[in-house]
Amino acid sequence: MSQTSIPNAVRQLLFGVAAGRCEYLGCNKLLTRDNLNQPGKFSVFAHIIADKPDGPRGDAELSPQLAQDIDNLMLMCLDHHRLIDVYDVDGHTVDRLREMKARHEERIRQLTEIDDNHRTLLVRMAANIGDRKGIMSVMDARAAVLPMYAVDDGLSIDLAHLHVIDGDRVAWDVGMREIDATASQIQNRLVRENAQSLSIFALAPIPLLMYLGRMLGDIVPGEAYQRRREPPGWSWLPANGSEPPFDVVVVEPMRRSSNVCLVFSVSDAVDVDALGAVIPDAPRYVIRVPEPKTDLVRTREQLDAFRKSVRGLLPLIRNQHGANVIVHVFPALPNSLAVEFGRVLLPKSDPHMKVYDLNRASGGWSYALTLLPPVLTG
Numbered sequence: 001m002s003q004t005s006i007p008n009a010v011r012q013l014l015f016g017v018a019a020g021r022c023e024y025l026g027c028n029k030l031l032t033r034d035n036l037n038q039p040g041k042f043s044v045f046a047h048i049i050a051d052k053p054d055g056p057r058g059d060a061e062l063s064p065q066l067a068q069d070i071d072n073l074m075l076m077c078l079d080h081h082r083l084i085d086v087y088d089v090d091g092h093t094v095d096r097l098r099e100m101k102a103r104h105e106e107r108i109r110q111l112t113e114i115d116d117n118h119r120t121l122l123v124r125m126a127a128n129i130g131d132r133k134g135i136m137s138v139m140d141a142r143a144a145v146l147p148m149y150a151v152d153d154g155l156s157i158d159l160a161h162l163h164v165i166d167g168d169r170v171a172w173d174v175g176m177r178e179i180d181a182t183a184s185q186i187q188n189r190l191v192r193e194n195a196q197s198l199s200i201f202a203l204a205p206i207p208l209l210m211y212l213g214r215m216l217g218d219i220v221p222g223e224a225y226q227r228r229r230e231p232p233g234w235s236w237l238p239a240n241g242s243e244p245p246f247d248v249v250v251v252e253p254m255r256r257s258s259n260v261c262l263v264f265s266v267s268d269a270v271d272v273d274a275l276g277a278v279i280p281d282a283p284r285y286v287i288r289v290p291e292p293k294t295d296l297v298r299t300r301e302q303l304d305a306f307r308k309s310v311r312g313l314l315p316l317i318r319n320q321h322g323a324n325v326i327v328h329v330f331p332a333l334p335n336s337l338a339v340e341f342g343r344v345l346l347p348k349s350d351p352h353m354k355v356y357d358l359n360r361a362s363g364g365w366s367y368a369l370t371l372l373p374p375v376l377t378g
């Protein structure tokens with residue numbers, strides 16, 4: 001163990017940048033209280049490169065130079081100090097410990113830079129999706145919204161407890177009622193918590209995700225987050241320029257019709273030609289990507305691009321087919337895009353809209369719910 005006397009100013013600075021918590025990866029233990037919540041000092045100052053050449057990770061030249069250097073010191077609990085210096089020295093290289101220190105102190109920096117103007121209200125929804133439960137934790141949501149600050153656990157729409165089958169008529173009706181009840185609380189909660197935005201985390205059948213977005217709207221700033229499979233998580237990744245575009249394809253655009261199909265072929269490929277059996281003789285408008293897949297959405301920029309595609313297409317449909325047209329929506333969408341589609345709709349001007357659900361067990365597409373009622377033109 002170290003015998004170097006570390007200056008008090010260095011101790012205080014290290015304690016501050018570590019926020020009084022163990023810097024060993026995955027520990028984060030608060031070092032100012034014991035297991036009985038009694039205050040005290042339960043920390044040690046561990047050297048990355050030992051302060052003596054013959055110590056753990058010691059170096060003849062660097063050990064005396066860095067003995068009191070804050071960049072060579074980590075705040076640790078007693079257990080992890082013993083682990084790196086006694087029980088598993090070989091498993092804790094200089095590079096590994098430096099990486100732990102950098103990650104911990106950067107995380108503390110980001111968290112402590114959050115101010116009261118970055119408050120967001122969490123909206124979470126979970127429902128049965130086939131035989132799977134759409135479940136997520138508050139901790140996952142809090143981590144994903146950083147550097148925004150989730151004011152509390154937010155609002156939760158829990159449909160996963162319902163003993164209904166995905167695609168059952170009862171499921172859609174109960175789901176919509178639950179969403180209506182929660183959406184009515186949004187404005188009061190925003191005012192009460194002084195929150196400036198909504199952060200939406202939802203796992204449910206696509207029609208209910210669209211309905212959730214429709215009821216939340218986009219008057220209040222916010223966004224729907226996407227769950228990734230690889231790497232697992234909900235936080236956004238930086239754009240790298242390889243994101244596929246959302247292409248708009250119009251089939252039979254010149255023929256005016258009272259019914260049109262709006263198809264989203266993003267998370268899976270939709271057989272557009274087969275829709276004639278569901279809505280006969282209707283023009284089809286398709287928003288698609290070159291290679292549909294479930295883990296497509298990974299950046300905020302993709303949400304923005306999708307919203308622009310939808311906002312550009314809906315006026316074209318209305319102008320081509322009139323205000324009384326019925327838009328039949330056939331969606332294969334990631335959860336975030338389904339919510340965002342509902343959010344961008346304009347209830348007073350966008351057409352009458354019905355959403356369909358693909359249930360292969362029952363033989364194909366079936367009507368699920370009405371997203372927008374007929375536009376009043378009188």
